[in-house]
Amino acid sequence: MKTLLSRLWILLFWLALVAVWEISCRVWAVPEFILPMPSAIWQAFLDVEFNRWMAHLWATLRVALSGFFISLAISLPLAIVMLRSATIKKLLYPMLVVIQATPVVAVAPLIIVLVGTEDPSRILITCLITFFPMVVSTITGMSATPDELIELSRSLQAPRYRETWQIRIPYAMGHIFSGLRVAITLAVIGAVVAEFVAAEEGLGYFIQFSTSFFKIPQAFAGLIFLACVSLLLFKSVQWVQQLWFPWSLNNNE
Amino acid sequence: MKKGWALFLVGWLWITPSVAKDNVVFQLDWLPGGDKSPVYVGIEQGFFSAQNIEVKVLTGRGSTDSITRVAAGRAHFGFADIGTLMAAKAQSPVPVVAIHPYFTEAPHAFYVLSDSPVTRISDLKGKKVATSAFTSSNAFLPLVLAQHQMQEKDLTLIKANVGALGPMMLSGNVDAIIAWVTNLGLYKQQAMSAGKTLRILPWSESGLSLYSSSVIASERLLASNPDLVKRFAKAMHQAIEFAYHQAEQAGKDIHQQVPEVDAVIAKEQIEATYPLVFNAITERDGFGVFTKAYLATTWKYVAKANNLTEDSLDAESAVASFAFAGAAE
């Protein structure tokens, strides 16, 4: 009941914000190219055919999600290896930091030239941007396992892989998921950055395209749609955590 | 579920373009729009299929981007400013050549508001001018100013994002902006939404006459399959003529291929671009032909604009030899 009420308040707040936006634009006659009215944005949204929206959404989503899952598939084993071997960690960690410190926007055009203008290069760009938070959160999570549990494992003389799979990784889930929440929004950013550099479809491309035709309300519609998609993906990661890894939510021992 | 994943995989495991029989990739130098319509017209009107060519179009982000991708083998053909190509070739052996002229006049222009005291380029002395950071116009600016006894330091030049230029002028932050004449329609529309009108001062009218946007091709492809390149040039030739003489249909054709492009706006863009494509130069030399003299003039401007010596490039090496003879016949 209480949550329902607070949700209602949040909804009211957003509606009020939109209303204030609409009214201020009308009262001060703000030109469309500076800040379009919500009604104009809504109209622009409706003017674009549904299946065009879906085509752009699918283009962005398949890049963002492929990049996200490939990143996940690489970062998990890598984190395990780096946790096991201090030498490998010393070898790879600076490399990861360099990758993270390099602005993806700057290398994206090079990647397009090297890898091509199709999805693989866009996915690679997405991987580069999502990779680091995943590796770091996994390593942090696995190192945060209580010493007693590791001692328990050692006192049982269990094989190392079971220590990793039965103790460290489940324990790290809380950390891994906070990394995943960051990574999923970064994945969308990565896909959009890639589309800014080379694309024939996608929400990022659509926004850039709309701007190039000075269709500012349409660009805003694309932007808001993209933000909603991002939010939904973020929420999905949370739902997955709540559904399958509920213990990791209050794992503050 | 399984099927969904299979489709998903197929979705992104696209095979990178390769020189299969006559499948080619065309690289635009910017996003789709009216001035890029010929390639879409070529597809829709069957000029390419008549030459047994299948074309896939990629969008681009500037002439440099386009040339780089053709040079790297990511695309076979493209649009690019021949000036940018010449400057690139003068500095390193870029395996790209022009095979067909497109704009035979410079597309660059100053835009001012109709109520502005600026009526001639020379009136810009001491004024604030906004330009986008990466446009090829910037290189030619000193040349245009010199023709009016000015230097760059006589202006306050502000570099901004393309999308911000119009609003900056309309809100009075700058006195003029630098943009291509091809976008006149868009800027007019934007000005109208603020209740204003525009005046355009094209650089071509003040004597900056040169080859600009051109159709380029990979030199490797030209060496391995000259026939394909010639057939492509021929199809493009027909497509450009069609597009500029049947602008309305061309607008529809591009809309067909790229639904986001409005057919009417594209038509207006084509009409605004017409003087760059068909003009006194094409009257004199014929359409679709590079002449050595005009190419030399172009190189002179380009070399000066880019601080290159004139002997750093044999201008004719930037053009495929068959293109001097004319591609149509």
Add this chain to the structure above:
Amino acid sequence: MEKQALQQASIELAAISHRFEPAGDWVIKGLSSTISQHEFVAVVGPSGCGKSTLLRMIAGLLSPADGAVEVYGHAVTAPRDDVGIVFQKPTLLPWLTVLDNVTFPLKHKYGRVSKAESEQASVLLKRAGLDGVAQRYPHQLSGGMQQRVGIVRAMLLNPDILLMDEPFSALDALTRERIGFDLLDLWQQQPKTVVFITHSISEAVLLADRVVVMSARPSSVVEDIVIDLPRPRSQQTLQHPDFAALTARVRTHIYAQVSAD
């Protein structure tokens, strides 16, 4: 168990010394002690005197820098199957039910849990009064119940030696007392050698056969006090005339250490 087994030395600590870095300060210096089979020994001492370090050396998780630890006459070089550990915190796995937590050591060591073993775990849980919560998750249990699960887990492999590292320190006084008696019940049903580290002097005296008092760093055994209070121990033990005297004796030795510090 046979009478003679009681006489057998279960754990032998022979002049062990330890420090964590090669040139660091000694944490334990020349500590010797013998613990008989099925003896309940409590270890007390000032904070930081290396009680936990000692426990880990008996468990085979740590090797002493000098000296030797022997269990049943064999030098301890690695963790042994017949030693179980209960930690200060219950350290249950939050993603497993109580029953799965109890059988976790088997699953972890051998990769699977047989039906018989699972039933054995249920029996142990029942004996510890936890049969009603077998399918619950740790966060649904009180701290005392969680620690009981931790003890049951250590019991499942039926180790001969049970090492307990301040197992009740996180619990409130009442729970602590009750769970202590529960532990004694279990111990009497299934006799084991217990090494019980604690901060509480009265707890040590109440539960143990012998209280070993350790000195401050570098620590060794300063006093070994036999607690000859009658068994089974209960609330009444607290009223036993010797109880106060014994706790006072232990306390004196500890305070002597602290003031000497």
